[in-house]
Amino acid sequence: GQNIDQPTEMTATEGAIVQINCTYQTSGFNGLFWYQQHAGEAPTFLSYNVLDGLEEKGRFSSFLSRSKGYSYLLLKELQMKDSASYLCAVRDSNYQLIWGAGTKLIIKP
Amino acid sequence: GAVVSQHPSRVICKSGTSVKIECRSLDFQATTMFWYRQFPKQSLMLMATSNEGSKATYEQGVEKDKFLINHASLTLSTLTVTSAHPEDSSFYICSASDGRDTEAFFGQGTRLTVV
Numbered sequence: 094g095q096n097i098d099q100p101t102e103m104t105a106t107e108g109a110i111v112q113i114n115c116t117y118q119t120s121g122f123n124g125l126f127w128y129q130q131h132a133g134e135a136p137t138f139l140s141y142n143v144l145d146g147l148e149e150k151g152r153f154s155s156f157l158s159r160s161k162g163y164s165y166l167l168l169k170e171l172q173m174k175d176s177a178s179y180l181c182a183v184r185d186s187n188y189q190l191i192w193g194a195g196t197k198l199i200i201k202p
Numbered sequence: 203g204a205v206v207s208q209h210p211s212r213v214i215c216k217s218g219t220s221v222k223i224e225c226r227s228l229d230f231q232a233t234t235m236f237w238y239r240q241f242p243k244q245s246l247m248l249m250a251t252s253n254e255g256s257k258a259t260y261e262q263g264v265e266k267d268k269f270l271i272n273h274a275s276l277t278l279s280t281l282t283v284t285s286a287h288p289e290d291s292s293f294y295i296c297s298a299s300d301g302r303d304t305e306a307f308f309g310q311g312t313r314l315t316v317v
Contacts (some may be wrong), residue, residue: 134293136210136246137306180245188299190236190306194245 095119099181104199106117113179113196114168121186124134126167127155128180130195136180139166168198176200204230206298208309216288216309223281223297232298237269238308240293241251252279288315291298 097117106112117125124143130134142148142157142164154167166179181193205228215221224276225235234253238246252258254272259265270282279298281289293313297306 105283133293133313134310135311137308189248189251190297192246 097181098197099193099196102197106202107171109170109171110169115164115181117162118147119183119185119191123184124165125157126182168170171200173200204307206307206309208296211310212313217287217316218285220282220284223294225279225309227277228300230300234299235273235279236297237281238295288316291316
């Protein structure tokens with residue numbers, strides 16, 4: 094079966110750095126996405142990785158290792174508004190998104 | 203990025219009635235639209251995939267006669283929850299793709315409450 098694992102909840106301090114890991118086992122691979130979702134809202138796109146390596150976009154970076162079935166989202170200079178759920182999703186061979194359960198990130202002052 | 207508009211954002215309906223949710227791609231042609239449901243503190247669950255002009259493909263366990271999906275044009279898909287029950291109360295989200303190797307764009311979501 095298809096499976097995406099990420100931690101349920103993480104806590105970090107404002108101004109610090111946090112890394113959210115995601116491991117996956119899917120039927121085919123056509124890219125990995127990270128989305129941010131605030132409670133009661135739709136997900137918003139953060140990053141996309143299809144090749145191995147690090148993609149940097151401002152305070153957010155995402156890393157992919159296809160051989161290990163592993164990705165992480167790195168958030169730097171954390172702000173209170175970064176408190177949200179972070180969803181890892183993999184696009185499979187049918188070009189459908191398979192979603193992880195999401196990681197709830199709590200930022201403390 | 204591209205814009206997907208979903209309407210209504212919130213709806214409350216009586217048990218036994220039907221509710222229609224619209225999903226529109228405003229600035230691109232959505233060859234494929236996806237409908238998701240999300241219960242509190244859970245991840246997105248794909249309900250069905252629809253391609254313009256053809257019947258939707260439903261995920262296992264999703265009743266096609268209860269959740270009617272129409273994708274009649276390249277910019278509009280609708281989800282109708284028929285004979286709604288309180289257990290259908292959930293957050294419904296659509297996303298749209300232009301079929302190329304790009305991200306899927308999400309609508310704002312619809313919070314359905316059946317009383």
